[in-house]
Amino acid sequence: MDCLNLARMGLERTDEELMLAYAGGDLLAFEMLYRRHRGTLYRFLLRSMRNHRADADELFQETWSRAVAARERYRVEAKFTTWLLQIAHNLVIDRFRRSRPQASAEEAEIVFNQLDAPENEQPERVLSEFEQRRKLQIVLEELPEEQRVTFLLRIENGLGLEEISEVTGVGRETVKSRLRYALARVRARFET
Amino acid sequence: MSKRRDPEQDLERLLDDDGGEFAAIYRRLPHPEPPSRLDRAVLANAARAVHGKHTSRGQRWLLGFGSAAGIVLAAGIAWQVGKQLESHETRSDTNRSRQSVIPVQPISESPRPQKSEPAEAAATMADEELSAAPAAIKQESARQARSKLMSPPPAPAPAPPPPPPAAPPVLEQRPAETEPAARMPTTDEAQPFLEKKDSAPIEKDSAAAGAMRTQRRDQAAGNAEVMSAPKAAAEQSRVPSPNSSVKLRRNMHLAPQDWLAEIVRLKEAGRRQEAIENLRLFRRMHPDWQLSDELRRLAE
Numbered sequence: 001m002d003c004l005n006l007a008r009m010g011l012e013r014t015d016e017e018l019m020l021a022y023a024g025g026d027l028l029a030f031e032m033l034y035r036r037h038r039g040t041l042y043r044f045l046l047r048s049m050r051n052h053r054a055d056a057d058e059l060f061q062e063t064w065s066r067a068v069a070a071r072e073r074y075r076v077e078a079k080f081t082t083w084l085l086q087i088a089h090n091l092v093i094d095r096f097r098r099s100r101p102q103a104s105a106e107e108a109e110i111v112f113n114q115l116d117a118p119e120n121e122q123p124e125r126v127l128s129e130f131e132q133r134r135k136l137q138i139v140l141e142e143l144p145e146e147q148r149v150t151f152l153l154r155i156e157n158g159l160g161l162e163e164i165s166e167v168t169g170v171g172r173e174t175v176k177s178r179l180r181y182a183l184a185r186v187r188a189r190f191e192t
Numbered sequence: 193m194s195k196r197r198d199p200e201q202d203l204e205r206l207l208d209d210d211g212g213e214f215a216a217i218y219r220r221l222p223h224p225e226p227p228s229r230l231d232r233a234v235l236a237n238a239a240r241a242v243h244g245k246h247t248s249r250g251q252r253w254l255l256g257f258g259s260a261a262g263i264v265l266a267a268g269i270a271w272q273v274g275k276q277l278e279s280h281e282t283r284s285d286t287n288r289s290r291q292s293v294i295p296v297q298p299i300s301e302s303p304r305p306q307k308s309e310p311a312e313a314a315a316t317m318a319d320e321e322l323s324a325a326p327a328a329i330k331q332e333s334a335r336q337a338r339s340k341l342m343s344p345p346p347a348p349a350p351a352p353p354p355p356p357p358a359a360p361p362v363l364e365q366r367p368a369e370t371e372p373a374a375r376m377p378t379t380d381e382a383q384p385f386l387e388k389k390d391s392a393p394i395e396k397d398s399a400a401a402g403a404m405r406t407q408r409r410d411q412a413a414g415n416a417e418v419m420s421a422p423k424a425a426a427e428q429s430r431v432p433s434p435n436s437s438v439k440l441r442r443n444m445h446l447a448p449q450d451w452l453a454e455i456v457r458l459k460e461a462g463r464r465q466e467a468i469e470n471l472r473l474f475r476r477m478h479p480d481w482q483l484s485d486e487l488r489r490l491a492e
Contacts, residue, residue: 022238030238034231042226060226064234068241132217154206155215161207176203183202186214 015080023071034064037081041088044156048092048149050141055095063088085157085167089149096145132190139189143182150175151182443470448478452487459490 013021013029015036021029041063046056066087074083140148146168153159153167164175205212211219443451451474458467471491474481483491 022242025242027239027242030242031235034234034238038226038231038234039223042230043224046224057227057230061230061233061237065237068238071241129220133221136214136217137221155211155218158211179206180199180203183206183214184199187202 016076019071019074019080020076023074030068033080037084040157041084044085044152045088045092047140047152047156048145049095051137059088059091059095062091066091079163081157082159082163082166085153085159086169089153089167092149093145135189136186139186142189143185147178147182147185150178151186154179439466440469440473444473444477448474448481452481452483455487455490459486464490 013032015033018029018033022033042056042060045059045063046053049055049059063084067084070087074080140151143151150164150168153164159167161172161175165172168175170178202212206214210216443454446454451470455467455470455474458464458470468490471483471487475483475491
């Protein structure tokens with residue numbers, strides 16, 4: 001069986017089917033699954049860890065290890081990406097809790113209030129594309145962990161409110177609130 | 193006029209399919225990929241998990257089979273050993289009965305106080321199997337029958353039997369007894385001979401019974417009796433008879449002084465070999481005990 005056929009087989013099969021196949025001992029299915037999700041998972045972890053590569057590498061490997069170890073407990077009811085990101089998110093949160101205390105919500109509130117300032121009071125600046133990317137990178141690193149992770153799950157992994165709620169284990173409204181705070185900070189950074 | 197930014201509007205744009213302006217900027221960010229060493233590690237781990245699972249199942253089976261085989265092997269060995277022990281015991285019982293007969297014969301001929309216990313037991317068993325004739329008559333008739341059956345008469349012992357206290361050791365009597373036993377006629381030969389004898393019915397019966405008893409004892413003596421006299425003597429010197437071993441075991445429980453006294457008594461009674469065996473065992477059990485010069489010489 002050549003590589004083209006394998007790739008076609010992989011494309012025809014959903015993540016869930018591939019995961020079930022791997023749980024049944026099909027290593028090829030896992031390789032396909034891994035190739036599909038390795039990039040997005042890695043970037044999510046890397047940016048969640050404020051671009052600390054060593055941490056991201058460690059968590060990336062650990063996430064896949066746990067997915068491998070839990071393959072027999074995987075059920076199709078859970079979407080594979082949600083399930084995988086849930087594992088990754090738990091590892092990220094554990095790492096944050098071990099490293100330092102969470103950023104207070106008050107701090108975010110101050111930033112959020114700045115957004116309410118009249119538009120004429122905010123500096124109008126046209127940012128170059130490079131500067132925009134740089135600012136986004138900086139603001140992502142500055143966001144409190146919960147907001148950053150929620151924001152990343154949306155813009156990196158493309159999850160909706162329900163899925164983010166499922167991954168992070170909080171309510172839908174909490175997810176919306178975190179996204180609002182995160183957007184306010186980003187906006188504030190872009191407008192300074 | 194102040195235009196305020198609407199956070200809800202930003203959120204709606206973010207939740208749009210395209211993700212809004214910030215999502216667009218984000219997509220233009222570099223797309224770091226996991227290093228290839230991570231790819232290798234993850235894939236290797238996944239492969240190990242799948243193959244390791246199968247290996248462990250195989251190992252579990254191997255372990256199960258190995259355990260079962262080990263148990264079967266152990267049970268087989270135990271069974272074989274038990275069987276061997278059983279056959280060995282049977283053989284040793286037979287040997288004991290053969291050997292125990294040896295000292296019995298002279299006892300019936302010359303009453304001696306040094307009658308061995310196994311011999312007594314064997315004789316008792318033989319007597320119980322026979323008819324209830326009076327013991328004296330039975331012994332007498334048995335002796336008569338035996339004396340007629342044995343031709344030529346038994347060769348005299350190398351040393352004449354001393355009086356009861358100084359009875360010769362059992363070992364020294366063996367050659368004298370083995371010689372006639374080897375030439376014992378069979379029951380068929382003995383029976384007509386016995387019938388020729390004119391005597392009272394009771395005497396006849398008792399003579400037959402005595403002959404049978406004698407024959408049984410001699411048959412029990414078996415092959416050991418067939419061997420030549422020097423060979424038998426050598427064998428006897430190597431392996432202590434059950435008679436002496438019983439005494440040895442009994443003597444082991446004596447107090448050291450009593451045991452030594454017994455050894456001296458044995459020596460003085462002319463039972464030198466028995467005394468030496470006792471002394472050897474005594475020295476093994478009481479290595480620190482100071483022996484007298486006489487006993488030390490005996491031991492050496």
